[in-house]
Structure formats: C-alpha cells, structure tokens
Amino acid sequence: MGGHLTSKKYLIHNLISVQDNFLKIPLQGRLNQAQKQEGVAEASPRQYGPRASAISKMMKEFSSPQDIIQNIQERYLEKSGVTSTLLGEIATDNGPCPFIRLKRKSGIGLPKILLSAGIHGDEPAGPHAVMSLLQKISDGTIILPKVNLDIFPLINPSGFLRRTRTNQQGKDLNRCFSTGHPPKEIRLMMDYLKNREYDLSVEFHEDIDTKGFYLYEHQPVDMAGSRTRAWGAEITTLLRKQGFPINESPVIEGMPAVDGVISPRRKRRSFFRRHGWPQAFYMHKHGTKRTLTLETPPCLSLEDRTKMHIEVFLFALKKLSGDAT
Numbered sequence: 001m002g003g004h005l006t007s008k009k010y011l012i013h014n015l016i017s018v019q020d021n022f023l024k025i026p027l028q029g030r031l032n033q034a035q036k037q038e039g040v041a042e043a044s045p046r047q048y049g050p051r052a053s054a055i056s057k058m059m060k061e062f063s064s065p066q067d068i069i070q071n072i073q074e075r076y077l078e079k080s081g082v083t084s085t086l087l088g089e090i091a092t093d094n095g096p097c098p099f100i101r102l103k104r105k106s107g108i109g110l111p112k113i114l115l116s117a118g119i120h121g122d123e124p125a126g127p128h129a130v131m132s133l134l135q136k137i138s139d140g141t142i143i144l145p146k147v148n149l150d151i152f153p154l155i156n157p158s159g160f161l162r163r164t165r166t167n168q169q170g171k172d173l174n175r176c177f178s179t180g181h182p183p184k185e186i187r188l189m190m191d192y193l194k195n196r197e198y199d200l201s202v203e204f205h206e207d208i209d210t211k212g213f214y215l216y217e218h219q220p221v222d223m224a225g226s227r228t229r230a231w232g233a234e235i236t237t238l239l240r241k242q243g244f245p246i247n248e249s250p251v252i253e254g255m256p257a258v259d260g261v262i263s264p265r266r267k268r269r270s271f272f273r274r275h276g277w278p279q280a281f282y283m284h285k286h287g288t289k290r291t292l293t294l295e296t297p298p299c300l301s302l303e304d305r306t307k308m309h310i311e312v313f314l315f316a317l318k319k320l321s322g323d324a325t
Helices: 007-023 027-038 050-058 065-075 125-138 157-162 184-193 232-241 266-275 279-285 302-321
Strands: 083-092 095-104 112-117 148-152 200-206 214-218 290-296
Touching: 065 083, 065 095, 065 125, 065 157, 083 157, 083 184, 095 157, 095 184, 112 125, 112 302, 125 200, 125 302, 200 279, 200 302, 214 232, 214 279, 232 302, 279 290, 290 302
Parallel strands: 112 148, 112 200, 200 290
Antiparallel strands: 083 095, 095 148, 214 290
C-alpha cells in the first residue's frame, strides 16, 4: 500500500544490489546501517545470512497470475476445506485470468474474516503468502481456529503479471473504492462485499520504501464511543521477537507512527475522501470492526515476507478467537 512501487524503482534497487555484490560489502552491515538511519529496529542476522539465500531458492516465485490461481485451485482447496467461486475474468497481457473468491465456512455465529492480497501488482509476497497459508492448512502444518473466512487471493492479476502497482488500465485499485464506476476488479469485489460485515479484514501489502515491517490499524469503537484495545503493538513485538526488522520511524507515509503502527486519524481520512478510498477505509466505513493493513519490506527474502504475513494473520485470528496469550 505504502510507497509507489514502480518498475523504475525496482530497476534502481536491482542495480544497487548488483553493485553491492560486486563490491562484496557485507549485506547485514549495510542493512543495519540503513535501518539505524531510517529508524528501523535492527534485525537478527538470520534474515540476511546464508539461510535466507537458501530459503529464497527453495521457495518458487510465480510470475504468472494464471499459474497462481491454477496452483491454488488444483493443489490446496480440497484438503484445506476451502471452496472457490469464479466471480469473473480479468484481461491480462497473457489472456484472461480467473478472478476468484475463496471461502472456508465453520458455522453460524463464528467470527467473520476477510483476507485480501495482490491489489498492487508489484507486491508479490501477498498472493504467495495466501498460497503458502493454504498449503500449510492442507498439509496440517497450520490448524485454523473456527472462523468463517473469505479470501481474495489476487485482486490485480494484470498488474501482477507486469509487476506494476496499477492494473493494465493504469488504475491504482486501492484508491477506487469510492468511485461511481470502479474498475472491473473492484466492482467484482464490491458486488460480493456489499451488505456483508466482517469482524476483521486483513490486507497483505509491501512497501519498497521501508526497511522494516509496519502496519495500519483501524480498531473497533465500544458502546461509549471509545476505541477498543489496539493489536498493533503486540504484532510488532511478536515479529521483533522472531528477529524481523520493524520500522520505528515516528512518521511513516506522512502519518504519525508508534512502534511501526499507524492508526489513521481524521485528517488522513479527509485525504482519502479527496483522492479515493483504499480498501481498508471502505471496509471500515461499511461495518468491518477492525482492519489491519500489513506492509512487509521487499529487502527481505520472499520466504520471510510471506512468513511475516502468515504469522500476523494467525495471531489476529487467535486474538479474535480469544486464544492469544
């Protein structure tokens, strides 16, 4: 969500990486120095050492949105107890791509959760995290609590193929939730989401401008009109304990932040009203009690970014179910 991840920025980032490899400057030292300058909590060396390189090679990265969807549908649905519904097709440079919604039902009266990924095409960790989550559920590595779960695994297939923030028509889909005639991807989502209220909405994002994890959180309001307890600080503490870097800058994306947590206030909401609603704002305005927008740093391996997304998602489910310690 944060940081416009353009192809130009990726090119510059890759050129820097090539230059660094040529100069053989230790990567951990460079990252720790950059993190200190940018207010990022220093991470454990395990993210950047030989283990990270080996894991990165082990995890297959998909470049085709059709392959992501096919892999999900053919390999992980039956054993994970998840069903798939085709809502439409989205045009891409490689032909049409199925636009699907996944569902896992657990029963009436149980918490309702929405999980979304891939609204920006140049943020590949999100769709890969959804795929990895389904794989772990199907092989029994992860046992989900009893919740009702809806998943949009890849919202922007044309951008995912091009590795661009926007879709094929140049639209930033995460600013199109308040328009009268939204792009097809958002219209398909909104047609399904209308009149549905969730207890929790989680979005998987990335931000190439950060060296550490951060998140946006809208929390519920109690009967007295006061905000209930936020989860953000617990989330960043959890990831820090696992050795992941946290963005500790007091200002992130132009908004005040505390320990890697942004709680958008009225001034920022006015900005979104002028420039277009993101999904989190739309969900919050339409009855979703709590929204979490997760931002992982692409300087980490794909494996580590997907792990961060999954760890936070599972923590949030446990909090919602009252099982988190």
